[in-house]
Amino acid sequence: MPGVTLSRWTMSYFATALVSxxxxxxxxxxxxxxxxxxxxxxxxxxxVHLTALGWLSLLMCGALHQFVPVLVARPLHSDVLPLPAxxxxxxxxxxxxxxxxQMGGLLSAEMIGFPVAAVLLAVGFALVLWNLARTLxxxxxxxxxARFVAIGLCSIAATVTLGIIFxxxxxxxxxxxxxxxxxxxxxxxxxxxxxxxxxxFTAMGVSYRxxxxxxxxxxxxxxRTHIGxxxxxxxxxxxxxxxxxxxCIGASLPVILGASGLLGLCALVLYGADILRLYRARKxxxxxxxxxxxxFALASLAAAAVATAVFVSLGALARHxxxxxxxxxxxxxxxxxxxxxxxxxxxxxxxECYGPMLGKAPTPRVQxxxxxxxxxxxxxxxxxxxxxxxxxxxxxxxxxxxVCTGLMLIASLCIIGQLGRIRRLLDxxxxxxxxTGARLPQLLRCSVQQR
Amino acid sequence: xTRFVDVDVRPILRAGGEPFDKIMEAVNALQPGExxxxxxxxxxxxxxxxxxxxxxxxxARALDGGDWEVLFSPxxxxxxxxxxxxxxxxxxxxxxxxxQHMDNRDLDPPEPMVRILVVTxxxxxxxxxxxxxxxxxxxxxxxxxxxxxxxxxxxxPDGVTxxxxxxxxxxxxxxx
Numbered sequence: 001m002p003g004v005t006l007s008r009w010t011m012s013y014f015a016t017a018l019v020s021x022x023x024x025x026x027x028x029x030x031x032x033x034x035x036x037x038x039x040x041x042x043x044x045x046x047x048v049h050l051t052a053l054g055w056l057s058l059l060m061c062g063a064l065h066q067f068v069p070v071l072v073a074r075p076l077h078s079d080v081l082p083l084p085a086x087x088x089x090x091x092x093x094x095x096x097x098x099x100x101x102q103m104g105g106l107l108s109a110e111m112i113g114f115p116v117a118a119v120l121l122a123v124g125f126a127l128v129l130w131n132l133a134r135t136l137x138x139x140x141x142x143x144x145x146a147r148f149v150a151i152g153l154c155s156i157a158a159t160v161t162l163g164i165i166f167x168x169x170x171x172x173x174x175x176x177x178x179x180x181x182x183x184x185x186x187x188x189x190x191x192x193x194x195x196x197x198x199x200x201f202t203a204m205g206v207s208y209r210x211x212x213x214x215x216x217x218x219x220x221x222x223x224r225t226h227i228g229x230x231x232x233x234x235x236x237x238x239x240x241x242x243x244x245x246x247x248c249i250g251a252s253l254p255v256i257l258g259a260s261g262l263l264g265l266c267a268l269v270l271y272g273a274d275i276l277r278l279y280r281a282r283k284x285x286x287x288x289x290x291x292x293x294x295x296f297a298l299a300s301l302a303a304a305a306v307a308t309a310v311f312v313s314l315g316a317l318a319r320h321x322x323x324x325x326x327x328x329x330x331x332x333x334x335x336x337x338x339x340x341x342x343x344x345x346x347x348x349x350x351x352e353c354y355g356p357m358l359g360k361a362p363t364p365r366v367q368x369x370x371x372x373x374x375x376x377x378x379x380x381x382x383x384x385x386x387x388x389x390x391x392x393x394x395x396x397x398x399x400x401x402x403v404c405t406g407l408m409l410i411a412s413l414c415i416i417g418q419l420g421r422i423r424r425l426l427d428x429x430x431x432x433x434x435x436t437g438a439r440l441p442q443l444l445r446c447s448v449q450q451r
Numbered sequence: 452x453t454r455f456v457d458v459d460v461r462p463i464l465r466a467g468g469e470p471f472d473k474i475m476e477a478v479n480a481l482q483p484g485e486x487x488x489x490x491x492x493x494x495x496x497x498x499x500x501x502x503x504x505x506x507x508x509x510x511a512r513a514l515d516g517g518d519w520e521v522l523f524s525p526x527x528x529x530x531x532x533x534x535x536x537x538x539x540x541x542x543x544x545x546x547x548x549x550x551q552h553m554d555n556r557d558l559d560p561p562e563p564m565v566r567i568l569v570v571t572x573x574x575x576x577x578x579x580x581x582x583x584x585x586x587x588x589x590x591x592x593x594x595x596x597x598x599x600x601x602x603x604x605x606x607x608p609d610g611v612t613x614x615x616x617x618x619x620x621x622x623x624x625x626x627x
């Protein structure tokens with residue numbers, strides 16, 4: 001039981017991620033990419049990867065560097081590796097965007113973007129995975145939330161591997177016929193591995209612990225949670241392993257994806273039941289903004305799952321995939337991410353600044369760092385705009401979509417402004433803001449406590 | 452082959468007692484190359500970490516009736532470092548009775564940590580504080596280490612309540 005200290009680079013990941021979110025929302029607002037361009041166009045792919053990699057994956061990596069140690073009650077394997085990993089991931093993302101622009105003929109140059117991106121992203125994710133996997137490995141046997149994370153890490157490994165295959169084939173480096181087939185047909189597997197396995201499954205695992213912690217609810221470890229875990233893990237294995245096999249031997253991919261979808265739906269239903277139980281069994285009646293807003297994100301996930309089931313039964317999923325994915329990415333993952341950032345940034349900042357002062361001088365509470373009444377309006381605007389944008393996509397109305405994403409952009413900028421105020425302690429009562437001996441935290445980096 | 456010394460703490464646990472001292476006594480009495488076979492009424496996760504820090508590998512197995520058997524065998528890898536001793540409590544000798552008790556189970560995080568640090572700042576060196584929590588206070592431990600306090604902790608037999616004993620000023624030198 002050595003305890004857990006602050007992760008030095010988590011704030012840097014968060015800041016980089018938020019910059020990517022703003023760029024992505026800005027591009028959507030000015031009409032770049034889908035729905036003004038085809039869904040598989042270079043412009044749309046730039047947008048998708050800015051969001052999935054630049055925003056959500058960096059957010060998740062930053063959060064996991066802090067929360068994997070919390071989940072397993074052991075220190076992070078290395079506090080040094082996250083920085084070179086971040087540098088590789090950001091440079092890799094830039095090279096990937098360059099590759100897409102070259103692929104779309106928007107930049108006339110040698111196709112070097114993809115191979116460079118493949119190398120940089122492989123190294124970046126390998127460093128993240130090595131660090132987190134070593135941390136988890138040292139803590140076996142793993143508690144259930146950490147097992148979700150372990151499956152999430154396997155999924156990102158698979159997703160990145162598929163992405164590298166795509167990049168090497170599209171960059172003209174790889175010519176093996178199986179790899180070409182995977183590039184031609186494997187995009188759904190890449191998306192399921194990334195959005196489903198890496199981002200959603202990991203977020204589910206972490207949410208079990210964070211929601212229980214922040215709402216004073218019991219930790220769930222019953223049969224339902226375990227069955228949900230196995231269903232979800234099986235869904236991912238069927239989709240990724242089964243899907244790649246099906247492509248290579250020429251079997252039917254839709255059958256595999258259907259089987260995976262059913263298992264995934266079971267996992268989501270069981271997860272939904274667990275989360276309802278957490279909210280109902282909480283000891284804390286008045287819950288904080290982050291838990292209230294997480295409920296909006298969870299509702300978005302539920303709506304996306306229902307919509308997927310309905311569209312599949314009508315045979316119309318391919319036609320309506322864009323609004324479903326948009327709702328998963330911006331309603332569920334981004335909504336949950338922004339809501340939890342509001343709590344995590346406040347908590348880490350409080351611990352960094354006031355932890356050493358506790359008991360020695362009057363210190364503010366974590367909640368004294370935030371002004372929820374001011375932040376709530378931007379969160380509500382964010383979710384309303386996201387849901388409206390989803391509807392606009394469904395009805396294929398690009399102008400309405402751009403207006404909605406513009407509102408999402410404003411809401412995101414204002415939420416980021418609140419996060420900045422938290423980090424600089426601007427809303428703390430001046431009499432308690434900086435007791436003697438306390439230092440104002442740096443915006444982008446945590447000073448790590450000495451052991 | 453590792454020879455295992457049996458320690459059955461189930462009677463102590465069933466009587467509501469704290470078996471930590473007995474386990475550490477048995478561990479300290481082990482000859483080089485000997486291991487420990489522990490029987491408990493629940494999986495003693497915190498103990499796995501403590502003995503891991505002392506250089507033991509473990510293999511846990513659920514028995515019929517909800518009990519657990521854990522085999523601790525001496526690790527071949529070099530593990531222990533200076534910090535782990537403090538983390539495991541600094542020494543294995545019995546501590547004085549707690550001077551103060553707190554029940555922080557119904558408090559929002561990080562309030563349990565705040566209250567513990569407020570109280571330990573007012574206690575005299577050598578005093579012991581006992582606190583009940585609803586989870587392992589992982590962010591508290593580095594702060595205790597920095598302030599030079601030692602602690603022992605673990606889940607109670609109910610598997611839900613975490614009890615931590617903190618001995619003021621009994622750890623290493625505080626970090627500068």
